[in-house]
Amino acid sequence: MLDIRLDGRSSIYEQIYGEIVRLISTGALAPDEKLPAVRETAKKLGINPNTVQKAYAALEQNGLIYSIPAKGSYVAGGGSAAEKIKQEAAAALGEAMRKAAEAGVSRSEADALADGIWSDRNNNNAPKKGRGI
Amino acid sequence: MLDIRLDGRSSIYEQIYGEIVRLISTGALAPDEKLPAVRETAKKLGINPNTVQKAYAALEQNGLIYSIPAKGSYVAGGGSAAEKIKQEAAAALGEAMRKAAEAGVSRSEADALADGIWSDRNNNNAPKKGRGI
């Protein structure tokens, strides 16, 4: 399930955290779906179970998963996990916009960037506002 | 010149780095203007000169300033420093947009965020594109 390559770009537990976040946000992990066990993941990746447990604990602390002792860890139900991830991403986006504006990036330049991200062919949700961003 | 408060939000040299970046991007430090000496800044802040030197070295490595041994450190000329800062901010903005889109943030939601940042009263540069963002 987890497709994690232990390259050195960040710490192991952060990679596990990010990979699970990605799987949740893309829908690959559905709400209330069971995550692989701590020991199983550790064995598959050839790392210490404590490292995986650290990632799971961080996920639970952020409300993205919930764990039941002696049963397993599960994706937070009701879509709340994906919603939290989305809210955090939106907050980070706002912060990046603020810094960009401070550095002199104009709105039309931000427009051009967004054009490349939210390309028209995939823009199938949420109606446009009158004047645009 | 440098208005730096050594609060614990980040390391000292990073705060010095960020403060100089801010001064350059806002135009408070003009191209080819001389920066305060390493020892002078260190003395004013009550820290070790090496800490200031580390910030200056990072700034030079990123092309934002240039240093001449035994003379001083200067803001990169021709506006290239401010341009670099702007480019980096734009790159960071694009990355935040990519992550936000992956997490499910719609374009109209990004629109709303941008409305709060690039508010109309300050939008005095760069013409709008037809369709917006």
Add this chain to the structure above:
DNA sequence: TAACTGTATTAGTACGCTTAGTACAGTTGC
């Protein structure tokens, strides 16, 4: 020559990441 400049070296300290070992309590399936 004296006072300044940036630069380099070395070292101490602190912190984070990871591993390892051990243990506990609860659930599940036979």
Add this chain to the structure above:
DNA sequence: GCAACTGTACTAAGCGTACTAATACAGTTA
């Protein structure tokens, strides 16, 4: 009931890195 699984907790150690400091060096300037 028992064995095998589950998450959880704790301590200890090794390792690498980040940060800061103390010191010394070499070059420029007046």
